[in-house]
Amino acid sequence: MTSCLQDGNIQRPYRNAPIKDSIMKNRKKLFIQSAFLLCIIIGAIIIVGHQRPAPYKHDTGFVFGTVYNITYQSNTSLKKDIEAELSKVDFSLSPFNAQSVISKINRNEDVVADSMFADVFTMAQKISGETGGAFDITVAPLVNAWGFGFKHDTEPTPQAIDSLRQLIGYEKVTLDNGKVKKADKRIMLDCSAIAKGYACDVVAGYLRSKGIDNFMVEIGGEIVTCGINENRLPWRIGVTKPVDDSLNTKQELQTILNVTNKAMATSGNYRNFYYKNGRKYAHTIDPKTGRPVQHNILSATVLADSCATADAYATAFMVMGLDRARAILDRHPGLMAYFIYSDKNGKNAVWFSPSLKDKLYGTQTVTEKGK
Numbered sequence: 001m002t003s004c005l006q007d008g009n010i011q012r013p014y015r016n017a018p019i020k021d022s023i024m025k026n027r028k029k030l031f032i033q034s035a036f037l038l039c040i041i042i043g044a045i046i047i048v049g050h051q052r053p054a055p056y057k058h059d060t061g062f063v064f065g066t067v068y069n070i071t072y073q074s075n076t077s078l079k080k081d082i083e084a085e086l087s088k089v090d091f092s093l094s095p096f097n098a099q100s101v102i103s104k105i106n107r108n109e110d111v112v113a114d115s116m117f118a119d120v121f122t123m124a125q126k127i128s129g130e131t132g133g134a135f136d137i138t139v140a141p142l143v144n145a146w147g148f149g150f151k152h153d154t155e156p157t158p159q160a161i162d163s164l165r166q167l168i169g170y171e172k173v174t175l176d177n178g179k180v181k182k183a184d185k186r187i188m189l190d191c192s193a194i195a196k197g198y199a200c201d202v203v204a205g206y207l208r209s210k211g212i213d214n215f216m217v218e219i220g221g222e223i224v225t226c227g228i229n230e231n232r233l234p235w236r237i238g239v240t241k242p243v244d245d246s247l248n249t250k251q252e253l254q255t256i257l258n259v260t261n262k263a264m265a266t267s268g269n270y271r272n273f274y275y276k277n278g279r280k281y282a283h284t285i286d287p288k289t290g291r292p293v294q295h296n297i298l299s300a301t302v303l304a305d306s307c308a309t310a311d312a313y314a315t316a317f318m319v320m321g322l323d324r325a326r327a328i329l330d331r332h333p334g335l336m337a338y339f340i341y342s343d344k345n346g347k348n349a350v351w352f353s354p355s356l357k358d359k360l361y362g363t364q365t366v367t368e369k370g371k
Contacts, residue, residue, distance in 0.1 A: 066220035197311025
């Protein structure tokens, strides 16, 4: 009996072995199938996640005495890094920062210019030459004298203006091995008419370095755009009518421009100005006369590949007036401009580059079109 039980116990495992093998095989097969299915699900989630567009971030803040607004498509906020880039520009080019490179140069301290200052200085000198000195970063003493710069003086006398004009002239400063050499130690530099545009370029370059293809950078009205906006449409930027508005509260648009993959800057005498004894004094100073400009252009909007270039030329065109500005545009097909000016009857009129025609979205009263 004991033997039978042993035989039974011995035989039973052999009889059940195929069943257990089948169960194990089924379990293994089920495990493989489950793992495969899980991989498919995870892969699908990853693919869907990649296909879902990243949200658009909206950063705003205060820099260079003005407001910045930056919109970009990214899963993470880059505001801290963006402000670090802006701080670099401020430390290099802001005359309102006592420790900046340009402030030390203006005080004739022994300082070696950083790469940002060198870039802007070289660009400014080139544009000064191309505009016959209409753009000139040595205009600082005159801007200060008229109360629009980093030093606020009383209205200058004709004698004071003539004296200060002796210190003006882009050809009186050079950059040699990182050091600015002046013909007169009293010469001071002010890059305000190009620095905001340059800062836009710096931020745009940073965003591109992070692989961001869709963004708009705006600092004090100077703008760089790339790609499309969050509505999947081209970036469209409004040009305001040149109505006296020192508080920047009036935003009636003259037209709307397609500025996708371009930089845009506007200069006008309807925001930064003051009245004294019934006369208007605007912030754009003619380096040749030493006085606020009295030309017929009320607003100059320039589109270019870089915002620093657009910024500088917008200022130069305000100084030059319509006819001279158009002559410059004829020699530089890479520039596009939209001018609002006062015609011979004192009424507002518009002129724009022929290449801008397809970029206009708004309606306007036009007496000349891209002639």
